[in-house]
Amino acid sequence: MAEVARAGAGAIVTKSVGTEPRAGHPSPCVVELNVGLLNAMGLPNPGIDYFAGEISEAKKAGVPIIGSVFGGTEEEIAELASAMARAGADGVELNLSCPHAKGYGAEIGSTPQMVELVCRKAKHGLGVPLFAKLTPNTSDIAALARAAERGGADAVVAINTLKGMAIEPEARMPILANKVGGLSGPAIRPVGIRCVYEIFEAVKIPVVGVGGISSGMDAIEYIMAGAGAVQIGTAVWSLGLDVFSRTNKEILRFMEENGFKTIQDMVGVAHPGGH
Numbered sequence: 001m002a003e004v005a006r007a008g009a010g011a012i013v014t015k016s017v018g019t020e021p022r023a024g025h026p027s028p029c030v031v032e033l034n035v036g037l038l039n040a041m042g043l044p045n046p047g048i049d050y051f052a053g054e055i056s057e058a059k060k061a062g063v064p065i066i067g068s069v070f071g072g073t074e075e076e077i078a079e080l081a082s083a084m085a086r087a088g089a090d091g092v093e094l095n096l097s098c099p100h101a102k103g104y105g106a107e108i109g110s111t112p113q114m115v116e117l118v119c120r121k122a123k124h125g126l127g128v129p130l131f132a133k134l135t136p137n138t139s140d141i142a143a144l145a146r147a148a149e150r151g152g153a154d155a156v157v158a159i160n161t162l163k164g165m166a167i168e169p170e171a172r173m174p175i176l177a178n179k180v181g182g183l184s185g186p187a188i189r190p191v192g193i194r195c196v197y198e199i200f201e202a203v204k205i206p207v208v209g210v211g212g213i214s215s216g217m218d219a220i221e222y223i224m225a226g227a228g229a230v231q232i233g234t235a236v237w238s239l240g241l242d243v244f245s246r247t248n249k250e251i252l253r254f255m256e257e258n259g260f261k262t263i264q265d266m267v268g269v270a271h272p273g274g275h
């Protein structure tokens with residue numbers, strides 16, 4: 001996390017953390033495809049008690065640290081959110097959207113009722129901003145965003161990975177040991193853009209855009225769809241940590257060339273009446 005901050009990220013979202021240490025799914029758990037990555041990591045993490053120490057270390061990097069948490073019930077998620085805040089996280093992101101972990105993630109975050117309930121419980125007495133990361137594997141992501149807003153989330157994050165599968169013809173079987181996984185990388189950017197665009201029209205709280213961003217122009221596309229901030233994940237794997245400074249520079253150059261003074265001036269301009 002310290003390296004990512006040094007590389008130019010303005011804030012950091014952690015890997016999702018749960019109550020107990022978890023090994024994750026067996027290998028193969030990541031497949032490199034020509035359009036991106038398919039993963040079924042299975043929420044590997046060292047558990048919140050250990051991770052609290054990582055948060056205090058990471059905070060020394062001087063950028064906001066947003067702790068991502070997952071759990072099996074609204075009570076467990078609320079307890080983890082509060083533990084993240086006690087550990088010093090500047091914000092908490094609820095992972096309501098991992099596409100392939102039984103009993104967690106999207107299994108919790110696929111109905112507006114659950115999203116609202118989980119956000120309400122987690123936000124109660126939290127004291128730091130609450131982000132709800134939503135699944136694109138649904139027919140109506142805007143309904144999930146409205147539910148997060150009703151539940152008191154301060155922002156929504158869109159999107160997590162798209163549920164997918166890859167088969168190895170020679171072996172005649174799915175490549176991932178878990179069979180299904182989450183697709184990330186360039187292929188999912190148009191899906192993410194569409195989701196952010198729909199959410200921007202549905203809620204008043206800010207939207208954080210994520211999914212297939214690997215350049216300043218990709219980030220600007222999300223911002224014009226309605227994102228007030230963006231996250232980069234898979235491009236760190238494909239391009240390395242330089243992606244942060246390169247993206248920052250490209251955004252600034254575009255703003256200079258096109259007369260934008262602040263990021264806020266670009267947010268949502270792709271909507272009717274926005275420009």
Ligand code: RRO
Nearest residue numbers: 016040041042043098161182
């Ligand atoms: O750990 C994972 O398998 C994982 C998570 Br928590 C997530 O949110 N999204 C994803 O694609 N993989």
